[in-house]
Amino acid sequence: MSDDLxxxxxxxxxxxxxxxxxxxHVASGVEATAVGPAAEPKAVERLAIxxxxxxxxxS
Structure with a gap:
């Protein structure tokens, strides 16, 4: 997904x-969650990343 991560x-x-x-993050198992409007899925994904x-x- 993200090249540097x-x-x-x-x-x-x-x-x-x-x-x-x-x-x-597959290598470390670290997890982040973001919640936002369903009308802006890419923006919510960018926020989570x-x-x-x-x-x-x-860490």
Whole structure:
């Protein structure tokens, strides 16, 4: 998914007008979740990946 992170699994689950996106870094098992409007799935995915980057950098 993201070149500098390595392999990332992204899962999106819609619940009404909301979308929950979870990004998991395969090598470390670190997971980040973001929730946002279902009308903007790419934006919510970018947010989840950005949170994942911060979590990995902090560890």
């Amino acid at each position: 390595g392999e990332v699994i992204v899962e999106a689950i819609r619940n009404g007008v909301y979308l929950k996106v979870t990004a998991v 950005a949170k994942l980057r911060r979590l990995i950098a902090a």
